[in-house]
Amino acid sequence: MDIQNLSQDNLVQQNPITPAPAQKKVNGVSIDSLPDLLTVAEVADLLRVSKLTVKRWGKRGKLPAIRINARGDRRYRKEAVLWLLGIQAGE
Numbered sequence: 001m002d003i004q005n006l007s008q009d010n011l012v013q014q015n016p017i018t019p020a021p022a023q024k025k026v027n028g029v030s031i032d033s034l035p036d037l038l039t040v041a042e043v044a045d046l047l048r049v050s051k052l053t054v055k056r057w058g059k060r061g062k063l064p065a066i067r068i069n070a071r072g073d074r075r076y077r078k079e080a081v082l083w084l085l086g087i088q089a090g091e
Contacts (some may be wrong), residue, residue: 026085037066037075046081 024031026046034042043063044051058065058074063084065074082088 024087026087031078031082031087034078036078038078038081040074040076043076043081047084 029046034046038046040051040054043054047054054063054076055065055074057063058076063076063080065076067073068075
């Protein structure tokens, strides 16, 4: 059978396109693509707040920070940030 003779409906039935699984996005960022530890800037962008606000939340215990290296740079667990957004990590 010649492909030109097939109607468009038949082509769609023979070659169904399966949609990609929906990815959960927050402010245009896919949750699956986020690293396990986020920087102050990444958290601020994700939550749409200033870097200073993120640091203040860490000091107040609202968003606990992990201190790394000799400088004491802050990192935040992805699960804690998602919890703040009301999103379960496994969703």
